[in-house]
Amino acid sequence: xxxxxxxxVMMIGIDAGDIDYIQASLGQLPNLRRLFSxxxxxxxxxxxxxxxxxxxxxxYTGKLPGEHGYYFPxxxxxxxxxxxxxxxxxLYCEPFWYEFAxxxxxxxxxxxxxxxxxxxxxxxxxxxxGAQSFESLSSNRPELARDILRRFGKHPMGPDIPxxxxxxxxxxxxxxxxxxxxxxxxxxxxxxxxxxxxxxxxVFTECHRAGHYFWPDPSPAVEVPENALVEVFQAxxxxxxxxxxxxxxxxxxxxxxxxxxxxxxxxxxxxxxEIMDRINAAFAAEGRAGARPARQRxxxxxxxxxxxxxxxxxxxxxxxxxxxxxxxxxAFGGGLAWDRTPGFAIPSGGEAFIRCNLAGREKExxxxxxxELHRSYLERVKQGFLSLKVKGTDIPLVKEVVFPGDVYAxxxxxxxxxxxxxxxxxxxxKEIYSERLGAFSGQLATGxxxxxxADGFAVVVDRRSGATDPRRLDHIVDLAPFVxxxxxGSEPM
Numbered sequence: 352x353x354x355x356x357x358x359x360v361m362m363i364g365i366d367a368g369d370i371d372y373i374q375a376s377l378g379q380l381p382n383l384r385r386l387f388s389x390x391x392x393x394x395x396x397x398x399x400x401x402x403x404x405x406x407x408x409x410x411y412t413g414k415l416p417g418e419h420g421y422y423f424p425x426x427x428x429x430x431x432x433x434x435x436x437x438x439x440x441x442l443y444c445e446p447f448w449y450e451f452a453x454x455x456x457x458x459x460x461x462x463x464x465x466x467x468x469x470x471x472x473x474x475x476x477x478x479x480x481g482a483q484s485f486e487s488l489s490s491n492r493p494e495l496a497r498d499i500l501r502r503f504g505k506h507p508m509g510p511d512i513p514x515x516x517x518x519x520x521x522x523x524x525x526x527x528x529x530x531x532x533x534x535x536x537x538x539x540x541x542x543x544x545x546x547x548x549x550x551x552x553x554v555f556t557e558c559h560r561a562g563h564y565f566w567p568d569p570s571p572a573v574e575v576p577e578n579a580l581v582e583v584f585q586a587x588x589x590x591x592x593x594x595x596x597x598x599x600x601x602x603x604x605x606x607x608x609x610x611x612x613x614x615x616x617x618x619x620x621x622x623x624x625e626i627m628d629r630i631n632a633a634f635a636a637e638g639r640a641g642a643r644p645a646r647q648r649x650x651x652x653x654x655x656x657x658x659x660x661x662x663x664x665x666x667x668x669x670x671x672x673x674x675x676x677x678x679x680x681x682a683f684g685g686g687l688a689w690d691r692t693p694g695f696a697i698p699s700g701g702e703a704f705i706r707c708n709l710a711g712r713e714k715e716x717x718x719x720x721x722x723e724l725h726r727s728y729l730e731r732v733k734q735g736f737l738s739l740k741v742k743g744t745d746i747p748l749v750k751e752v753v754f755p756g757d758v759y760a761x762x763x764x765x766x767x768x769x770x771x772x773x774x775x776x777x778x779x780x781k782e783i784y785s786e787r788l789g790a791f792s793g794q795l796a797t798g799x800x801x802x803x804x805a806d807g808f809a810v811v812v813d814r815r816s817g818a819t820d821p822r823r824l825d826h827i828v829d830l831a832p833f834v835x836x837x838x839x840g841s842e843p844m
Contacts, residue, residue: 358815359603360837363591364554366464367562369612370394370808376581382592386607390812393824396805399611401753401771403700403803406610406827407464411446413831417761419444421465426766427697427706429713434683434698439467442766446471447831448550456838459548461539462556475546480538481506481531482556503538506531508560515798518574521564525579528557529586536590543597549838553594555587562613566801575800600814604837608809610827616802617774618701619748621793622739622783627696627705629788630735634693634728689715693728694769701802703772705732712765729754729770735788736772742782742790750775 365373377384398405398416405422412419420442428435435441448458449471458474460466462482469476469491477490480499490496507527516524532555539553558580565580595605683697694707707725710716718725732752739748755767779795809830811821824833835841 358837359548359598360550360606360834361594361598361603362550362552362606362608362834363594364463364552365558365587365607365609366554366556367559367611367613367803368555368609368808369562369614369804370609370806372580372613373584376584379581380584380588382588382595383607386591386595386605386810386812389814390605390607390810391821393809393811393821395608395610395807395809395824395829396826397611397807398759399803399805399807401702401755401758401773402704402767403611403702403805404465406807407466408444410610410827410830411448411463411466412444413447413828414444415759415761415828416755416767417759417764420761420763420766422755422767423698423700423704424465425698429709429716432689432714437465439470442763443467447835448474448552450835451550451838454839456549457547458550458552459542459546460551461542461553462535463552463554464556474548475542477542481508481535482554499538502541503534506534508557511560511563513563513797513799515796516564518576521574521576521579524560524564525576525582528561528583532557532583532586532590536593539590539594540597543594550834555590558583558587559613562801563799564801566613566615566799568615568800600812602815604815605812606809606830606834607812608807608830610807612804612806612808613801614804616701616779616795616797616799617776618795618797618799618802619774619777619780619783620699620701620703621779621795622791623696623703623772625791625793626703626735626739626788627694630732631693631695633735633788634731635691689713690717693718693724694732697768699768701797702774703736703770704768705770705772707769732770735785738785738787739783739791740785741777741780742784746777747775748777748780748783749773 373380373383377387398409402416402422404424405416408419408421409416416422421437421444425434425436444467446463446466448460452458452471452473458471460476462477462480464482466478468489469478471491475492475495477496477499479488488496508531509527535555543551561580561583565575565583567580568575683695687695689708692708694705697704697706707718707728708716709718709720709725711720718728736749736752737747740746741748750773753771753773754769755771756764756769759767781794782790782792784790807827809821809824823829
C-alpha cells in the first residue's frame with residue numbers, strides 16, 4: 352500500500368517532561384504507555400546542558416542559540432546597560448511552521464513556550480494562554496483569543512514566583528494545575544474541531560511547574576504534597592489519550608516530545624553574586640580593574656535577599672509584570688560602577704551566567720574585547736568557580752565552566768552569556784569554600800526541589816506504509832526538519 356499523499360502531523364509537547372521519570376511511571380500512564388509501545392523513541396540532546404531556557408526557541412526555530420540569541424526571558428541589553436524582557440522588536444525568532452503556512456499548509460498551534468506574538472500569515476496560532484512564562488494572551492485571530500477567554504476562561508496556573516511555598520500554597524497549586532490540564536484538553540479538542548490543519552502542535556505546560564515544585568524531595572524542609580507530580584502526569588495522560596483518539600492514526604503522524612527534562616534541583620545560584628563580588632575585588636586588588644569596593648550592594652538585591660518568601664510572592668503577584676522586571680533588573684545591575692566592573696552575574700534558571708563589561712559592546716564597557724586584560728579576567732572567573740568545594744569535603748561544586756559564544760558561534764552569539772557555569776549535580780549547598788576566594792554561606796530560596804536537566808525525547812507514532820525513519824532524531828534542532836520532511840517530503844539540510 353502506497354504512502355498517503357495527504358496526511359497530518361500532531362505534535363504534543365510535554366514541557367519539562369523527564370524521559371526517565373515518564374518511563375518509570377508508565378504503569379500509571381496508560382495512554383503514554385501505548386504511545387511508547389507503538390512508536391519509536393529517540394532521546395534528544397539539547398542546549399539545556401549549559402542554558403536550560405534556550406531550548407524552546409532552539410526547537411521552534413530549528414536553530415542553535417548562537418543563531419537565535421534567546422536564552423532567557425530577561426537578557427542583558429548592552430545599549431541600555433540593563434536587563435530587559437526579550438521582545439519581538441529586539442530578538443525576534445520565527446517558528447518553523449511559518450514556512451508551512453506560506454506554502455499553504457494550514458497550522459494550528461497552541462502555547463508553544465517563549466513564542467512571540469503571532470505573525471503567522473494563515474492558520475491559527477494562540478500564544479500564552481497558559482504558558483510557563485505567562486505573558487499576555489495573543490493570537491493572529493484576535494476574535495479567537497476573545498472567544499477562548501469567553502469559553503474556557505484564563506488558565507488557573509498564574510505566574511511563577513520562585514520562592515519557598517507553604518504546604519497550603521502547594522496544595523492550591525496542585526488543584527490549579529489539575530484544573531488547567533483539564534481546561535487545556537477541552538481547548539485542544541475544540542481547536543481540533545474548529546480549525547483546519549495539516550500540523551497541529553500544542554504543549555502541556557503544567558508539568559513544568561509541577562516538576563519544579565512537586566519533584567520528590569527527601570528533605571523535611573520541603574513539604575511536597577504526596578503523589579502531586581504523578582497526579583499531574585496522570586491528568587495529562589488522560590487528555591493526551593483523548594487527543595490521539597480524536598484523529599485517524601492511519602493518516603496522522605503523532606509526535607510526543609519534550610525539549611528538556613526535570614530532575615532533582617542541583618542549582619547553586621544563591622552563591623553567585625557573592626562569588627562575583629570577590630572575584631572582581633581580587634581582580635581590582637591586583638590593579639587589573641582599578642580600585643573599587645569589595646562588595647557592591649544595590650537596594651533591590653538586599654531587599655530580594657531579606658524579604659520573607661510569602662511577602663515576596665504577595666508583592667510579585669500584586670504588581671504588573673513591568674514592575675517585576677524593573678525589580679529584577681535593579682537587583683542584578685543596580686549599584687554597579689561600570690567603569691570599575693569587569694563582569695557581573697545575570698539571571699538564569701539555576702545556572703551561573705556571567706556577562707563581561709566589554710568596551711565597544713557595552714555602552715559603558717571597560718574591558719577591551721580580546722585584550723590580555725579580557726583574557727586574564729575570563730581565566731580568573733573560570734578558575735574561581737572551579738576552585739569551589741562543599742565545606743568539609745573535597746567535592747567540587749562545579750563540573751565545568753564553558754564559554755557559550757564559543758560553543759554556539761553565530762550571528763547572535765554576542766547576546767549569550769560570556770561565561771556559563773555547570774554545577775556538579777549536588778544538592779544545593781549551604782556552605783562552600785575556596786582557597787582562592789574564601790568561605791561562603793547561603794541557602795537556595797527558590798522553593799523548587801526540581802529543576803531542569805538537558806535530555807529531551809521524541810516518540811514518533813507513524814502507521815503509514817513507508818513511514819519516515821525517526822532514527823535521524825538526535826538533537827531538538829532535528830525536529831523542525833523532520834516535521835518538514837513529513838509534511839513536504841523535503842530532505843533535511
